[in-house]
Amino acid sequence: MANQQETWTVLKVLTWTKEFLAQKGVENARLESEWMLCAVLGLDRVGLYVNFDKPLTEAELSGYRGMVTRRSKREPLQYILGSQEFMGLEFEVSPAVLIPRHDTEVLVAEAAARCGEHCRILDIGVGSGCVSVALAKALPTATILGVDSSPQALVLAQKNADKQGVTVSLFEGSLFEPFQDQRFDLIVSNPPYIPTDDLKTLQPEVRDYEPIQALDGGADGLDFYRLIVPAASDYLNPGGWLLFEVGVGQAEAVLGLLDKTGFGELFTAKDPNGIERVVGGRLL
Numbered sequence: 001m002a003n004q005q006e007t008w009t010v011l012k013v014l015t016w017t018k019e020f021l022a023q024k025g026v027e028n029a030r031l032e033s034e035w036m037l038c039a040v041l042g043l044d045r046v047g048l049y050v051n052f053d054k055p056l057t058e059a060e061l062s063g064y065r066g067m068v069t070r071r072s073k074r075e076p077l078q079y080i081l082g083s084q085e086f087m088g089l090e091f092e093v094s095p096a097v098l099i100p101r102h103d104t105e106v107l108v109a110e111a112a113a114r115c116g117e118h119c120r121i122l123d124i125g126v127g128s129g130c131v132s133v134a135l136a137k138a139l140p141t142a143t144i145l146g147v148d149s150s151p152q153a154l155v156l157a158q159k160n161a162d163k164q165g166v167t168v169s170l171f172e173g174s175l176f177e178p179f180q181d182q183r184f185d186l187i188v189s190n191p192p193y194i195p196t197d198d199l200k201t202l203q204p205e206v207r208d209y210e211p212i213q214a215l216d217g218g219a220d221g222l223d224f225y226r227l228i229v230p231a232a233s234d235y236l237n238p239g240g241w242l243l244f245e246v247g248v249g250q251a252e253a254v255l256g257l258l259d260k261t262g263f264g265e266l267f268t269a270k271d272p273n274g275i276e277r278v279v280g281g282r283l284l
């Protein structure tokens, strides 16, 4: 896209960008090129396809170039576009928060299935608010509180709750710190769980752009489970549930922690890729 004199039509721009981004190691380069161009032109993908011959204005080209440059440096598409879909809801995202993953939808489904009317829920590590907000949508009579150590994440979580028209009470602090003397029917958490030494092996989109405090789970990735499991019984009502998202290969270790800490009715649930992604148990 260097020569200013050339006419750059939608199709020509997409063809060029697909090659360029693929060379930079971007998977799904064509589709991502389309999404970025959709954002610049204010069109959906159908709109793009019926406008393949439309020439781009200099302003449109300039906006698109900026996005493509960022993506070529492996910045996640979601940070460039500023949003990510999760459970059919649109979440605003920024580099202050982990990009919601579809794998986490299993955690929401398993939590929602264990909540009765007027359930009191605590979400530890709310990030973008995707878990809390999706639960609030699914359980209109529940009371949902969330905590995060990142004030920037909390600003975004509040925005996402407002955008979806739900109430989530958000607190800044570490783990249970803001909830002394409070009890919940269900505690849910997708904590940081990547083993520290594995962080450098992650794809650049994650390693170089997502917040380290959302990823680093200590030497074996299990630090947060070791902190949360023994403390949780002080914050759960009798019969209350504790549910976690876990990383690949961590389910057994987290089940073991729950088992030896007085939790029963232990279970795991798989994500759509067949990986054991959720681990939970009930306070006996």
Ligand SMILES: C[S@@+](CC[C@H](N)C(=O)[O-])C[C@H]1O[C@@H](n2cnc3c(N)ncnc32)[C@H](O)[C@@H]1O
Residues within 6 Å of the ligand: 097, 098, 099, 100, 101, 104, 124, 125, 126, 127, 128, 129, 130, 131, 147, 148, 149, 150, 153, 173, 174, 175, 190, 191, 192, 193, 213, 214, 215
């Ligand atoms: C893996 S992200 C999960 C974000 C969101 N719940 C999701 O599922 O996408 C973990 C979150 O825990 C937060 N966090 C890290 N340490 C924390 C702590 N000690 N207390 C509370 N939150 C913490 C991070 O800021 C981050 O937002």
